[in-house]
Amino acid sequence: xxxxxQAAVQIVIGGLLQGSLFxxxxxxxxxxxxxxxxxxLSQGAFCxxxxxxxxxxxxxxxxxxxxxILGAALASMLLGLALGAAVxxxxxxxxxxxxxxxxxxxxxxxxxxxxxxxxxxDPYALRPLSGEAPVxxxxxxxxxxxxxxxxxxxxxxxxxWYLFARTTLGKALQASxxxxxxxxxxxxxxxxxxVMSFGLAATIGALGGIMVAPILALQFDTSQFFTISGFISVxxxxxxxxxxxxxxxxxxGVAEQLAAGYISGLFSNALALGLLLVTLLFRPSGLFxxxxxRRSDVREELHIxxxxxxLRGRGAAALGIGMLAVILALPLLVRDPGLMGSLVITGILxxxxxxxxVLMGFAGQVSLGQGxxxxxxxxxxxxxxxxxxxxxxxxxxxGCAASLVCALLLSLATMRLRGHYLALATLAFGLxxxxxxxxxxxxxxxxxxxxxxxxxxxxxxxxxxxxxxxxLVVALIVVLVLALVGGMRSSFxxxxxxxxxxxxxxxxxxxNVARWKMxxxxxxxxxxxxxxxxxxxxxxxxxxEMVGTQRSFEMITMLVIGGEGTLVGPLxxxxxxxxxxxxxxxxxxxxILAEGLLLVLAFSFLPEGMFGGLARLAARLxxxxxxxxxxxxxxxx
Amino acid sequence: xxxxxLEVKDLSKSFGGLRAIDRISFEIxxxxxxxxxxxxxxxxxxxxxxxxxxxxxxxxxxxLFGDEMSESGDWRIAASGVVRTFxxxxxxxxxxxxENVLSGAHRHVRAAPWQQLLWLGRAREEERALAAEADxxxxxxxxxxxxxTAATDLPMGAQKLLEVVRALMARPRLLLLDEPAAxxxxxxxxELALLLRAIRxxxxxLLVVEHNMSLVMGVADEVIVLDAGAVVARGTPAEIQRNPxxxxxxxxxxxxxx
Numbered sequence: 001x002x003x004x005x006q007a008a009v010q011i012v013i014g015g016l017l018q019g020s021l022f023x024x025x026x027x028x029x030x031x032x033x034x035x036x037x038x039x040x041l042s043q044g045a046f047c048x049x050x051x052x053x054x055x056x057x058x059x060x061x062x063x064x065x066x067x068x069i070l071g072a073a074l075a076s077m078l079l080g081l082a083l084g085a086a087v088x089x090x091x092x093x094x095x096x097x098x099x100x101x102x103x104x105x106x107x108x109x110x111x112x113x114x115x116x117x118x119x120x121x122d123p124y125a126l127r128p129l130s131g132e133a134p135v136x137x138x139x140x141x142x143x144x145x146x147x148x149x150x151x152x153x154x155x156x157x158x159x160x161w162y163l164f165a166r167t168t169l170g171k172a173l174q175a176s177x178x179x180x181x182x183x184x185x186x187x188x189x190x191x192x193x194x195v196m197s198f199g200l201a202a203t204i205g206a207l208g209g210i211m212v213a214p215i216l217a218l219q220f221d222t223s224q225f226f227t228i229s230g231f232i233s234v235x236x237x238x239x240x241x242x243x244x245x246x247x248x249x250x251x252x253g254v255a256e257q258l259a260a261g262y263i264s265g266l267f268s269n270a271l272a273l274g275l276l277l278v279t280l281l282f283r284p285s286g287l288f289x290x291x292x293x294r295r296s297d298v299r300e301e302l303h304i305x306x307x308x309x310x311l312r313g314r315g316a317a318a319l320g321i322g323m324l325a326v327i328l329a330l331p332l333l334v335r336d337p338g339l340m341g342s343l344v345i346t347g348i349l350x351x352x353x354x355x356x357x358v359l360m361g362f363a364g365q366v367s368l369g370q371g372x373x374x375x376x377x378x379x380x381x382x383x384x385x386x387x388x389x390x391x392x393x394x395x396x397x398x399g400c401a402a403s404l405v406c407a408l409l410l411s412l413a414t415m416r417l418r419g420h421y422l423a424l425a426t427l428a429f430g431l432x433x434x435x436x437x438x439x440x441x442x443x444x445x446x447x448x449x450x451x452x453x454x455x456x457x458x459x460x461x462x463x464x465x466x467x468x469x470x471x472l473v474v475a476l477i478v479v480l481v482l483a484l485v486g487g488m489r490s491s492f493x494x495x496x497x498x499x500x501x502x503x504x505x506x507x508x509x510x511x512n513v514a515r516w517k518m519x520x521x522x523x524x525x526x527x528x529x530x531x532x533x534x535x536x537x538x539x540x541x542x543x544x545e546m547v548g549t550q551r552s553f554e555m556i557t558m559l560v561i562g563g564e565g566t567l568v569g570p571l572x573x574x575x576x577x578x579x580x581x582x583x584x585x586x587x588x589x590x591x592i593l594a595e596g597l598l599l600v601l602a603f604s605f606l607p608e609g610m611f612g613g614l615a616r617l618a619a620r621l622x623x624x625x626x627x628x629x630x631x632x633x634x635x636x637x
Numbered sequence: 638x639x640x641x642x643l644e645v646k647d648l649s650k651s652f653g654g655l656r657a658i659d660r661i662s663f664e665i666x667x668x669x670x671x672x673x674x675x676x677x678x679x680x681x682x683x684x685x686x687x688x689x690x691x692x693x694x695x696x697x698x699x700x701l702f703g704d705e706m707s708e709s710g711d712w713r714i715a716a717s718g719v720v721r722t723f724x725x726x727x728x729x730x731x732x733x734x735x736e737n738v739l740s741g742a743h744r745h746v747r748a749a750p751w752q753q754l755l756w757l758g759r760a761r762e763e764e765r766a767l768a769a770e771a772d773x774x775x776x777x778x779x780x781x782x783x784x785x786t787a788a789t790d791l792p793m794g795a796q797k798l799l800e801v802v803r804a805l806m807a808r809p810r811l812l813l814l815d816e817p818a819a820x821x822x823x824x825x826x827x828e829l830a831l832l833l834r835a836i837r838x839x840x841x842x843l844l845v846v847e848h849n850m851s852l853v854m855g856v857a858d859e860v861i862v863l864d865a866g867a868v869v870a871r872g873t874p875a876e877i878q879r880n881p882x883x884x885x886x887x888x889x890x891x892x893x894x895x
Contacts, residue, residue, distance in 0.1 A: 483754040490753035490764055491739070491746040494732070498740045501729035508689060508723075509807055510715030510744035519750065565731075 010140040011261040012254055017146040019253020020153035024208035025230030026237065026245035027156065028201030034177045034240040035197035036092055039424065041104040041368075042083075043205055044227030045111035048220060050076045050206025051213035052115055055124045065129065073206050080202025083107060084195040087600055092194065098366045099603060101423055102556055105368065106599030108223060109553050113593025115220035123217035126210065149211045153246075156204055160242055173197065177240075205230075220592075224549050228431050231424060232272050236279040238286025248287065251275075269435040273428040277413050280421055323568070327474055331467050340466045342582040346575050347473035348534045353555050353562070353570045354480055355527025360556075361565030362493055363520035364500025369426030370528045371551035372433035373403045377529030378536040378547050379437065379444055382453045385537075387443070392456050396533040400526045407525035411518045422521075430549050437544035449543030456537035469538055480527070484567055496520055497565075550592070557599040562609050569611025576610075640703040642667045642811045642842040643688065643719075648697035650687055657683040659866040660697065665811075665844055667702075670837040672853040673846045674877075675863030676886060681846045682724060684863070685815055689714050689721050702810060716744055718810035722817065724846075726796035728788035734799055735784040738771040741806030774802045778832060794825040801832065811842045818849040830856050854878065862886065 025043060032040040050072050057068035091103055129148050134141040164170040175183040176193040184190050209218065209226070216222075229252065237248020255275060256268040263271075279287060334340050352374055359365050380402050381395030410429055414422045437444050444450055455464035456472070463469045487493055495516045498506040503513050536542040545551075554577065562573025577595060581588045606613050641664040650658040658680045665671050673681050686692045688699055690711050699706040701719050720741075728737050746767070748760035775781045778798045783791060788799060801817055817833075818826050826849060833856050837843055847853050853860060854874040862870040862877060864886040870877060877883055 482756070486756040486760075487750060487754040490748070490750075490760060491743055491767075492750045492753050494736055494740045495743055497732055497736070498729050498743075501731055502727050504691070504711070505723065505727040505729065506740075507711035508715060508721050509741050509803070510712050510720070511740075512712045 015254030015257030019250035020150045022233040023246040023249030026233035026249045028204045029234040030245040038100045042107035045223040046202040046205035047209030047226040051209040054210045076206035077203040081199035084198030089194045110596025123219040125217040126213040128214040145214045232276045346578040350574045352528040352531035355524035359520045359524035362496040366423035367426045369430035372430035373525045373528035374532030375547035376403045377532030381533035382536040400529045403525040403529035411521045453540045557595045561602045563611030572610045644700040669858045670843045671859045672857035679863040680866040720804045720807045720809035721813035722800045724815045730789045737788045741803040793820040814845045
């Protein structure tokens with residue numbers, strides 16, 4: 001065998017090993033999707049959790065390895081069952097699909113936060129199960145751990161087959177998946193089966209994480225990598241099909257290794273996204289889809305009856321002027337520079353969340369990639385200003401233009417697809433941007449970030465001080481909020497709300513659903529980009545994790561707990577999550593945990609957000625200023 | 638040949654082995670109020686969905702005001718002046734009654750989104766004019782008091798009326814109503830009859846799918862009877878009431894009816 005062939009074999013074997021890991025995660029996805037029709041983004045968190053638990057059991061409690069693995073898998077299963085029973089399954093009957101998707105994003109954040117609090121942010125590696133020495137296969141060296149991964153995948157697949165083909169429990173699961181109503185009539189506990197699937201998926205994920213941990217160091221936020229790889233595998237294989245999940249995982253693993261080996265590691269993420277988009281466009285049901293995998297069509301989209309919060313006329317003007325007065329006076333009252341800085345950041349992030357509100361609150365589309373657009377805006381503006389000395393304003397404009405182009409391309413590519421493919425495409429997009437930020441060391445500074453970014457200077461005015469930047473951001477926000485209020489109260493906003501409420505009826509009235517969705521997406525991308533640019537100029541520094549996927553999730557949390565579809569409401573969410581960690585420094589470690597928890601709790605207890613809750617309270621108390629323009633709240637269903 | 642509001646020629650649609658619509662041909666004159674009746678499963682709603690491009694026909698063609706129906710995009714149908722309602726009222730949740738009616742005006746809005754974002758005088762004036770038009774329509778159906786109520790909080794009968802008014806707001810040339818009287822009480826049905834006549838008299842062509850025979854016989858100029866995916870009779874209400882094939886389709890006494 002010559003060197004080239006040998007290298008190729010090495011790559012393919014590596015790909016198959018990586019692919020068996022993806023296949024395991026994908027199986028978890030497929031199981032939950034088949035049972036509930038929901039794409040469970042928290043899947044990846046259980047992979048890392050399993051590995052970290054196993055590390056603690058081995059290193060801290062000094063348990064023998066097999067016992068540690070068993071214990072870690074069981075503990076992950078218990079947490080999965082608990083979250084499934086307490087949060088996930090009860091929400092199924094209450095939330096629309098987009099809400100479920102965000103709820104699982106909240107669960108992902110929650111488990112990640114739990115891991116950050118318990119294990120810190122450092123990467124952990126387990127000891128290989130059978131020594132460090134690789135073995136020779138077909139003349140290439142393969143780490144023995146690879147066989148453990150592939151073996152585990154094979155055993156899990158076998159167990160799956162046995163469960164579904166040979167056991168009563170499997171039959172009950174199958175029946176609940178195919179026809180929940182009929183299964184219920186036959187006395188099957190469908191909710192219990194859904195909880196069971198969530199727990200099983202968590203266990204499978206944990207096993208995958210434990211097996212890969214000796215060759216891939218894991219930390220709390222590696223979860224996103226597992227989630228997206230598993231999701232892409234199952235999407236190209238065929239949602240809800242177990243065979244498809246395994247095949248999709250293997251295909252993705254080999255494709256990524258080939259891309260990494262022959263082109264550059266940089267492109268393996270981009271390739272995964274490309275593979276996903278091409279599959280979704282040409283074979284939306286997946287490459288290996290077999291019958292019975294159309295679970296998403298079975299779960300009927302719930303028609304949500306969101307609370308109506310409308311402030312009109314004098315009530316709105318009074319509230320707006322009052323809020324603005326407080327906001328303008330804040331810098332005079334705040335002496336602490338740290339807090340002043342946090343106020344600036346609150347304003348900057350609010351600009352990005354404002355865009356998200358147009359897209360999610362009005363048009364009802366979920367974007368999990370807002371951080372990606374912030375990154376484009378931030379890096380384009382910062383690189384042009386720092387490396388090439390261009391005026392900041394030109395960089396900001398070009399960043400917005402680049403984000404706009406990306407948004408239009410993404411929505412064109414996903415336009416014909418139903419369901420939440422736009423949401424998932426934005427997640428993949430965010431991760432691609434993320435990997436480019438990290439990978440393009442020469443231009444972006446890589447993981448350690450871009451330094452020495454100049455201050456924002458527009459028309460000779462320097463916005464280097466906190467106070468100057470604060471007033472600039474406030475001015476921008478006032479202009480943007482006024483514009484969006486104008487737009488959202490006109491036919492523009494009504495078209496978006498109609499699309500969110502009922503796209504079929506909207507179409508029958510002559511509303512071009514695709515076009516208006518695209519418009520909302522463009523607005524959200526441009527505002528995120530603007531926020532990203534301001535962020536970079538304000539900090540004089542930009543690193544990938546400042547504008548990464550965690551940021552995207554955080555912005556969704558801010559929006560939901562602030563109050564969707566109200567434009568000003570999200571400010572409450574942004575302020576809460578930005579100012580609290582500054583005011584109480586000891587809370588910083590718990591930030592991610594709190595974000596996940598708040599998102600999950602908001603979905604359960606305060607679906608209209610803080611703003612809606614306050615408006616309702618104010619209406620109840622009949623405070624004249626607010627009640628003047630507030631309509632009676634629409635009690636949910 | 639005069640132009641018809643709707644001309645259906647040899648239209649067919651099957652679901653699996655079931656022929657839901659079997660080579661149907663008929664035409665609706667401009668300015669008339671036609672009713673489409675038939676037993677459950679006779680293909681009325683399928684026909685509506687074919688005319689409004691929600692389903693793709695297997696064969697045949699549909700002409701709207703003499704123009705061949707465009708290939709794709711349900712919104713294009715509305716853009717050509719053909720607006721429909723749905724069998725179960727599909728008012729927009731999360732929007733007030735007024736906003737629901739206003740959303741019907743979407744295709745007539747002249748101001749561009751950027752003009753609305755900038756609060757330009759032209760855009761605001763247009764909004765005010767549309768709101769006045771919507772208020773007048775709400776007044777017409779007796780829903781003015783509920784303009785700021787969440788649409789989904791209205792009783793079912795009011796939601797059905799709201800949906801009709803929302804469709805009217807789109808200023809249709811041809812209005813397709815799918816069982817507008819379903820869920821309405823006798824008083825509301827009588828009001829609906831008045832509303833339908835008023836719509837016809839304002840120059841809008843109507844095609845109404847309806848089960849309520851007294852409503853149909855009271856307001857329709859022409860009745861088309863569908864059974865098992867085919868037109869079995871058409872004529873004035875008086876002719877239809879005497880037609881033995883219609884009686885057969887509904888009562889189903891003869892063996893060979895289906």
